[in-house]
Amino acid sequence: MHIPDGFLGPQTYGPAYGVAGVLWAVGLRRLRRTLDPAAVPRLAVATAASFALMLVTVPLPGGTTVHVTGIGMIAVLFGVWHGFLALSLVYLLQALMFGDGGVTALPVMALTAGLGGTAAAVAVHRACGRWPRPAVFLAGWCGTVVPAVLVAFVLGAQPLLAHDAEGTPLFFPFGWAVTVPAVVLPHLLVGVADGVLAVLAWRALAPGEDAP
C-alpha cells in the first residue's frame, strides 16, 4: 500500500494535501498539549518498528507483494492523533529515502492509513473493550484492512476523476471492479499478521493495568 507518483491525479492529491495539511496542524497542536513525555520513547520505538516492518515486503502467489503495517499497533497504544502523525512521518520518510510511495500520494496515504486505519482500529478496540486481547487483535486487523479498502476506492476513482475528452484515464486506469478485489483480498490475510503483531506489542509496550 504505497501509491507511487503518477498514479493519482491532481484532482485527488490537491484536495488531499489541503485536508491533510489542516489535520497535520491540528494533530501537532494536540501532540504538544497531550503528549506524555514518558510515552515518547515508546512512541518512537513503535513508529520505527512500523517504518521497518513496512519495508519488508512478502511476495504472494500471483505476483503481488504485501507487508505488515503496524497501524493497529500504534493506534491501540497511542490513539488516533498520535498514530496519524507517526504514520504520516513513516510514509514521508519512506517516500524520500526509498521511493516507496510518491510524494504526491503522501496525503492520501496519511489520510487513508494514518487517519482511517488508526480511527478504525481505535473504534474497534473500544467497541470490543470487554475482551481485551481479541479487541487488540481485531484492531490490528482493521488497521490494515480499512486502509486497503480506502486505497482501493481512491485508486478506482481515478478513471472517473481524471480523464481526457474521450474518457481515457490520465492516471491510474483501473476501476473499482478491479482495484477492490486486487487490493483488499491480500490485505485480509496480512491483517491477521498485523493483529498478532498488535497483540504482541500491546503486551510488551502498553502502560497501565490493561496490559497482562
Add this chain to the structure above:
Amino acid sequence: MRPFLICALALLASGAAAHESHGTFQMRGAVIVTFEDHDGGAAEGWAFTVLDPEGATWSRGFCDARGQTVFAPDRTGDWKVRVFAPDGHGGEVMVPVDEDLAAGPPAPAPGRSPWIRWIVIAAVVLAVIRFAGRMRR
C-alpha cells in the same frame, strides 16, 4: 514500490521491416520494454503510459501476454514508461534515446538501494531490541 520490472529492453534493429496487405512500412527504432511482476512472471494486462521527453503522454495501453509494450520514439531525450498493476503497484522506467533514435539500457527510478534498505531495517530492529531490553530492566 519497486518497479520490480527487470526491464528487458530491446531495440529492434534499425530498418527492420514489417509487412501488411496494403503496403510496407518500416518500423525504425522501436523500443520494446518488458515488465515482470515480483514472481518474475509476465506483467500481462498491466496498463502502461509512455511519456515523451517533455513529459507529455505519447501512448497508452496494456502489456501483452509477455508483459511487453512497444513504442517508437521520434526524438532524442529521456523517455519514460509508467506501468500500473491492478493492485496499485507499479513504477516507472526511463529509456534514454540518442540522436540515432537508439535506446540505451533502461534505468529504474532513482532512490532504490536494496542494501541501504536492509541496513536501515537491521538498525531499527537492533534499536527496538535494545529498547525492549531496557524496558524489561
